[in-house]
Amino acid sequence: MANKEKIDYLLLDIRELERLVAGMRDAEVYPVSFFGQTFDLTHKILKDLHSLEAAQIEMLRKQMEEHQALIQSIPPSVATPVQTAQEPPVIASAPIQAEAETVVEEPEVKQIVTEEVIKEGPHEETPVEEPVAVQPEPVMPPERPGLFLNDLLEKKNLSDFRKAFSLNDRFRFRRELFGGDEARMNKAINDLNDLHSYEDSVTYLNNELKWNIEDEAVADFIKLLEKRFL
Numbered sequence: 376m377a378n379k380e381k382i383d384y385l386l387l388d389i390r391e392l393e394r395l396v397a398g399m400r401d402a403e404v405y406p407v408s409f410f411g412q413t414f415d416l417t418h419k420i421l422k423d424l425h426s427l428e429a430a431q432i433e434m435l436r437k438q439m440e441e442h443q444a445l446i447q448s449i450p451p452s453v454a455t456p457v458q459t460a461q462e463p464p465v466i467a468s469a470p471i472q473a474e475a476e477t478v479v480e481e482p483e484v485k486q487i488v489t490e491e492v493i494k495e496g497p498h499e500e501t502p503v504e505e506p507v508a509v510q511p512e513p514v515m516p517p518e519r520p521g522l523f524l525n526d527l528l529e530k531k532n533l534s535d536f537r538k539a540f541s542l543n544d545r546f547r548f549r550r551e552l553f554g555g556d557e558a559r560m561n562k563a564i565n566d567l568n569d570l571h572s573y574e575d576s577v578t579y580l581n582n583e584l585k586w587n588i589e590d591e592a593v594a595d596f597i598k599l600l601e602k603r604f605l
Contacts, residue, residue, distance in 0.1 A: 536568040
């Protein structure tokens with residue numbers, strides 16, 4: 376049985392229960408049959424609501440499985456490392472020797488230079504430092520924002536404003552905002568679903584429905600409307 380047909384049967388039972396209770400409004404003594412009939416109708420209404428709830432949970436479970444499969448099929452993004460310009464290594468130059476060897480043709484001067492070298496001993500060579508290669512710092516790929524399944528589900532549901540309402544929301548708004556008129560509520564929701572901006576939706580509420588903005592039920596209805604355009 377389709378959900379629409381279940382809702383129709385549920386509405387019939389609710390109207391029957393309302394009729395029975397309204398008939399006893401001015402009565403001082405309630406007949407025994409009144410309690411039996413109202414208990415039976417109440418039990419049937421609860422049973423139908425539970426059936427709708429189970430169907431809704433099953434539909435959400437299938438949607439979650441589909442979204443999970445979609446998320447797993449998305450390949451992870453691979454960030455391309457940025458090549459940083461490497462500075463050439465700095466090579467320490469050997470110190471310039473203070474004394475340069477001089478070749479003198481005169482034998483006397485050459486002899487003096489040789490004796491001084493023998494007395495002072497050989498010059499110690501200053502060790503040349505090995506060049507140190509500068510290692511470039513590894514470039515970390517940018518963090519990818521996580522995908523949250525609940526956010527995806529809520530965004531999908533709110534993109535179609537007709538699916539933004541829970542079963543309790545529909546009962547409450549129909550009773551408190553539309554005077555129990557199911558057709559009038561469905562028309563307003565369909566009209567709002569065709570609008571594509573929050574400003575146009577608020578204009579529709581002000582011009583067509585003329586609600587009191589300070590009413591608690593109206594405020595809750597507008598909160599659902601705001602989430603659709605976040």
